[in-house]
Amino acid sequence: MRALSPAMVRALCMVLPLVVVAAGSFACSTTDSSARESAGVLGRTTFPPVSDVYQRRCGSLECHGSIYRNFRVYGLYGARLSPADKPDAPVTTVAEYDANYQAFLGLEPAVLRDVVAGGGIDAMRLTVVRKGRGDEAHKGGMPIKPGDAADRCVLGWIRSAPDPVACAEAVKSP
Amino acid sequence: MRPYALGSVATVAIVALSAATSCMDPVHSDAVAALGGEAKGVRTGPEHRPGQPCLVCHGGDGPGSPEWSVAGTVYTTRGSTTPLSGATVVLIDPAGAERRLTTNRAGNFYIEASRWTPTYPLRVRIESGSEKAEMQSLINGVSSCATCHRGDSGSARSVPAVYLGLP
Numbered sequence: 001m002r003a004l005s006p007a008m009v010r011a012l013c014m015v016l017p018l019v020v021v022a023a024g025s026f027a028c029s030t031t032d033s034s035a036r037e038s039a040g041v042l043g044r045t046t047f048p049p050v051s052d053v054y055q056r057r058c059g060s061l062e063c064h065g066s067i068y069r070n071f072r073v074y075g076l077y078g079a080r081l082s083p084a085d086k087p088d089a090p091v092t093t094v095a096e097y098d099a100n101y102q103a104f105l106g107l108e109p110a111v112l113r114d115v116v117a118g119g120g121i122d123a124m125r126l127t128v129v130r131k132g133r134g135d136e137a138h139k140g141g142m143p144i145k146p147g148d149a150a151d152r153c154v155l156g157w158i159r160s161a162p163d164p165v166a167c168a169e170a171v172k173s174p
Numbered sequence: 175m176r177p178y179a180l181g182s183v184a185t186v187a188i189v190a191l192s193a194a195t196s197c198m199d200p201v202h203s204d205a206v207a208a209l210g211g212e213a214k215g216v217r218t219g220p221e222h223r224p225g226q227p228c229l230v231c232h233g234g235d236g237p238g239s240p241e242w243s244v245a246g247t248v249y250t251t252r253g254s255t256t257p258l259s260g261a262t263v264v265l266i267d268p269a270g271a272e273r274r275l276t277t278n279r280a281g282n283f284y285i286e287a288s289r290w291t292p293t294y295p296l297r298v299r300i301e302s303g304s305e306k307a308e309m310q311s312l313i314n315g316v317s318s319c320a321t322c323h324r325g326d327s328g329s330a331r332s333v334p335a336v337y338l339g340l341p
Contacts, residue, residue, distance in 0.1 A: 056311070057295070057312065059311070060295075060311040060313060061311075061321075061331065061333065062313070062315065062316035062321050062322050063314035064314075067331075078311060079330065083329070083330045084330070085330055086327075087328060087330075087332075088310070088333065139294075139314075139315045140314035141293055143294075143295050143314065
């Protein structure tokens, strides 16, 4: 192999760092940390009543109020997002509804997008729905029974037909 | 000792050591160790370790026996260390069936897993005389009260020890 001339070595020493820096900056520029999943038409504005149902039925501290759950639910009487808040006060904050919304959408974003695009008919494809109804192994049992108010609330929202009356009823019982 | 005999002894020793250590769960062992020793003057029994997460030891993995399905401690008021004895803890399963347990002198209550393994979620109500209070959230699967109910003031991830509110 032919040895590099001193001039070529100097040139390489000047160019290589630039190449490394450029590569590094491109490598880090592909992820936008502020990007959020939208999952089609499921609205954040109509989510709070659904979130309240998940808080009531699933969000106790030892269950989905635990940081060890993928589907983590924050809010009144459960885990709080702000270290300054406590389970019994204040009421669920906007930041907590945001966090719960992102947690729901982030579980199976691709499947959720398909389900929403199909009008929510295939909602059983969603693990969160199957587990809540006890159709799939779930340590917390069956907190949402097929056809009950919580079920109508969740499925209504997924079908882009929110049912706040059912949601309100579900929070009051059991 | 002949070489093959030494090899046999070593093999047996390795197998025995593996068997002895294979069933140890370091997470569980750490959880048990974190509870510390017995309080001075309190004998092991129904009144020991009030306020601790009972099912760490009595949840089936030992070292406590018998195994319980639900257990905890009730105090008189928020932040108090005075046990509420003689109170009734009512556990209600999704079908509406009730189990009624009574707190002892230490405020402790428990039920053996062999007598009742609940279907979750559970609702809980505490009664004492004319006083009644229902837990605001459901129990969805972990039945040691102290898993979530710890200390006197609570935090973003815990609530105060269980109390009824009697003065």
